[in-house]
Amino acid sequence: MGTGDGRSEARLPRPFERVLVANRGEIAVRVIRTLRRLGIRSIAVYSDADADAPHVRLADEAVRIGPAAAAASYLDPARIIDAARASGAEAIHPGYGFLSEHAGFAEACRDAGIVFVGPGVRALEIMGDKIKAKRHVAASGVPTVPGIADASLDDVALAAAAESVGYPLLVKPSAGGGGKGMHIARDASELAAALPAARRVALTAFGDDTLLLERLIERPRHIEVQVLADEFGEVIHLGERECSLQRRHQKVIEEAPSPLLDAETRARIGQAACDAARSVDYRGAGTVEFLVSDTAPDEFFFIEMNTRLQVEHPVTELVTGIDLVEQQLRVAAGQPLGLSQAEVRLRGHAIEARVYAESPARGFLPSTGELLVWREPVAAGVRVDGGIRSGQRVTADYDPMLAKVIAHGADRAEALARLDAALADTVVLGVETNLGFLRRLLADPAVQRGDLDTGLIDRLPAPETDAAPPAVLAEVDAFRAESQIEAARAAGEHAWRTARGWRLGSSSEPVPDRDGEAVFATDDDGTVWVHTGAGNWGVPAVDRRVALDARLATIERGGHADPELRAPMPGTVTAVLVADGDAVDIGDAVVAIEAMKMEHRVTASVAGIVRLAVAVAQQVARDQSVARIEPHPETSPEASAETSAEAPAAVPAAASPTAPHDGARRTETHEQRGARP
Structure with missing residues (x-):
């Protein structure tokens, strides 16, 4: 990808000599690749969790900036500025997320004499606050969604003002992005619950709990426009992207151009985006986001402006042939845009x-662990932006996105087919992923037709378990058996005769089967991970003792839900919603846990008295107990025993032909449970 104007890159002046990339993962890798192509020396930064990450390996230099926690490393402006000074960087490219839209960071760069590769402080301040942004662009003639945007209003005042807008409403953190903290409220009671929850997430994530309300447009299309602007007043757009396939306000599939817009609407929405950017003297690459009614595609409403590179920018690069990172660098260096609107x-x-890295069958909760095998698809028209490697650990410290797989075709049908084939060839072993879900989504008839809206994924049936099919289980059994035989041979004949319970140890090397299609890897707990053309699966080694204990515990409860409430994912306790000793009913929220941009509420599985095991701000591991629900006193075993003592005598066991069998089963159960540690 070049500049798009046909000029030779060799004749263009190099914008900088040394640039620090203040990010991690796939976006850091992507920026470094453009720096290398332009002959600019790249400087990476890394936390302790990323010391051997791909972006560190790819860069010309690397600087440690702190521990794994983002707040003490990638989100610390002072550490980033110090790293830039120490390495002699002339400019800092922030990527997206972290400090990319932080006006204070841009100002700190300016004060340190370092170029911030992004817009000016004024644009960041206005567009970084959704309330200010809506008011500002509305004054510039850009259509906006009806709503309430007043930072002075508390929850009571917002709830009162909401009546004038009407339901349903969307509750949004003013300082936020990426859908974090957003809630839908369809009536006053839902709004009363959504406001404190949204404020809590907004304060934790953005340090600002200001909220705004917008009228929720039913069946909306989320369409955004890529803009480029330089300091000489030139503002152009590079067409639109359709980002309507979302889950919990997080984009899942993006494409360019939108299958909805016609040429006339494309020109009007592009002009509105340029007007919004021009109103704040924007510089560099930015994205203006709109809602477009599915039933009235010629109407669109401004949502917000993202003053940075977007995650989905590769689709625009593929359909325009323009390297957006290169354009950012050149504009930041004071060079004019190398192309006009007519040339796009x-x-x-x-x-x-x-x-x-998430589990669709478990409500899309994040998945962590060692990435035993990562293999990118390679095919015509396919691009992969990734920042991971085999052997790397996926932790709860950062966003769960592993990579982006992008396909380009002559038309939408070809692009869809190429993307599906590429996802089928993507090998990820060691952590659960959404690969199977993505392929099912692409195959959905509405997606194939381009009949999209932001609620489509939510209307789909809940993802079924991605358990390995029988044919794959048979392959895993054969792999385990062959591995045990090979291990025994390696250990010698004596070990083969005397050893018990052989299993293959952890392995980061792929083990293809005889026909070269399947890939196997085994982790430390004996789980065999396998990739075939049909998908990726983890098949755990069954511990019969654990399985028996779980079955007996279920029998003891009469087959009812487990009263032990456990963390569904590793994360931080953000709220304890009941007091120790409170009475709760089934479904009552007990604890809120946040990880990887997601807040999950752990709810009571049975009715009873809650006994808490965690506190606010505590770190928890997946499946860690956070609370236990004890029976109400009137339903406890002791109370039942007292009631039985006052009741009429029971029918003798001999009167029932099944009694001896039932009694034997109960005796066995008690003996088995008594044997447990």
């Missing part, structure tokens, strides 16, 4: 899928 041409169609 959209060629073909591009679609991007975000590959996350």
